[in-house]
Amino acid sequence: MSHATRVGVRPRPPQIEGPRPAAKRARRRESTFGYLMISLAVLFVTVFTVVPILASLGLSFTSWDVISSPSWVGLDNYRRLVTDGQVLASFGVTVGLALAIVVLQISLGLLLAVLANARRRNATRVFFRTSFYLPLLASTAAVSIFMGYIFDTKFGLVNYYLNELGLPGAHWLDDPFWAKVTIVMVVVWQQVGFTFVLFVAALMAVPVDVQEAASIDGAGPWRTLFQIKVPLISPTILFATVIAMINAMQLFDQPFIMTKGGPGTATTTATISLYQAGFQNLQFGFASAIAILLLIIIGIITGIQFLAARKLVFYA
């Protein structure tokens, strides 16, 4: 004990020492390096996402045929949008197809992942993983052309084999109802590999001891799946659902190539309407308004998904 303390002099509060100049420099250098590292990504997102969205928003208040200069029309494109029955119907078609695709893609992906994970042999699991993921690697355009031939009413393989089995064929691409069903089947067939791989990885990460504990407590396979595994992988399910929904809302390739949006406008999605307005009818202002409305709808749906996730998703 020092003399000063001993005679009752109040001790000075301990001073918090600030970083030494060298440490300060190191930290600054580190943060500069960090900003530098993310700057390319920020630049990329700004140039290829933010600026086009803002440009599209600006264009949506103009009339622009590509050739002449854009002219300001205020809210005319939006007024037209809310009164254009065909375009509004295309949003209805989009939402309907997207819901069907997402529900099937998630449930089928989960089912396949569970089945693949149940295989004991690693080689079998790898085989299934590869098989289900392969369609995702194929070009969507090529798949759509190919599927167009397969589902052709008169000359397609599907109807041929149905007839061989004594079953009547269907107007897969010529009937408004069946055309939608066919589009959904083709999209789900190609995209299910994405959710499948996510779910396989998530299921493999479920702790074995938790599963064993459930088993000791008498839980069967189904109960273990729905009350242990699914809650534990619910963050992955949320992620897959959000991504699948965003993709499905932008559905274009398959209906454009397989049915050209037909018959009539039965499979004309919002993005096909957008393409037709912009690149076929040269109404880029109106097409931009469609794009903005689609962006808003996707934002709302994604927001709803995250709100629902607060109650449904379990973060361990």
Place this chain on the structure above:
Amino acid sequence: MANRFQRPIDRRTLLAFGGAGLALASTASLAACANRGGGGTGTVKMLYFGEQSAATAVQEAVQPRLAQLDGTASLRVTAVNGTDWNDFLAKVLTQVASGDVPDIITVATEGQQLLTSKGLLTPLDDLVTANLSDLHAYFSGVHPALVESAMYEGHLYALPDSFNAGSMFYSTDLFAEAGLSRPAADWSMDDFHASAQSLARLGGGTYAFDWVVRLWGSWTSFLAANGGNLLEEGRYAGGDWLWKGAAFSDNPVGVAGRTGGWKWGDPTANSAAAVEALQYVIDLQESGASPSPDVGGGNTLQGLFASGRIGMTIGGGFWAGGLHNAGMADGSFDVVQFPAWRTSTSLFGASGYGIFDSSPHKDLAFEVVKLMVQPEAFDALWPGNITTPAQRSLMTAERYSTTGPEHWSVFYDQLDGAVPISAPPYYNALATALNQRTTQAVSSGNAKDALDGLQADIEAAAAQAS
């Protein structure tokens, strides 16, 4: 083993690399800006609808001849691929929007009034008048109907080098199997229907007739033969500078009644003639004589016809090469004029070369256009009978000796009495609506309702365009 990644990248090195990258990017941007300016003085840029190999062949063929005219001039032909003229046009317009405007473009009937009405193409009147001596052979050989289709409001905007008129192709094998002989040149719709019924009785996965959903060579060919059209047919005044001048002085009969171009008026898409024509092909399908029509470029139909499963279909000269390339032997298919209904009118679409109004090298560009419509250029541009030459002198037996068909002269004869497809300045919107409403009609079996919808769609498109 030494750790090759041990040494961290320090800030100085990173900044140095970043600076070098930015410098490179700036250099590239400057180079790109320089290219956008036109590729240097004397470079004529041309957009061509087709394969790059053909574009390069044309460039290599024309370049030396261009160099003879101007030692500093060069030609750059860029191919733009597309499923049809719609697709090509959309891509060209997107390129124009980006500021990369070519000097010359291959322009078809589908997009000509659109480009012209927007002021993108320059009138060729003065250039043609000043170069009549060089173009004498061209105008002597080209069908006046094709040139008239390239006129708009009295001015000429393109020199056509090719066309396709909708004739009726038939499978000689299936005709023989059904006991049918070659139809007469003046056959009627009754004859066509009787042939279709005979072919339909063959069964075995074959069909009497098939068609494609589009403006050219679709149910619209039946509409034209039935005396109708999607739009009111009119003509622009003018054009006498061409028709009554020296260009066609040796063809007074052919130019009689020619005007300043086709003027498309109010929609008539739900006329009685239209309903009857569309319902006819729907009924053919419902009776089992025809499969669902092909939607798109017609590749499926070509494959089906080439594999001997379709008895008859609408096609132009381009199908000679198409079927040959699809493996059909000469003699296994032939062509006959489109059957007459209430009229013997048929449809055609032409393709040629126009010059962009913004081109800084219009005179040089026209020299290139003159070379492009020379007979020698045709085979380089369109090898293997993938279209029909606009100049009759190029229609020879030798040309069709490798591909067929036997009655190749039908392709050109079909032009007599033919009208161009109705492609107004709002063509793209019309084509979109036509495709939608046609598939709706086929799906529902009700032509009238679909065509009432088409009428409303075209009225709306016309109103938007105006």
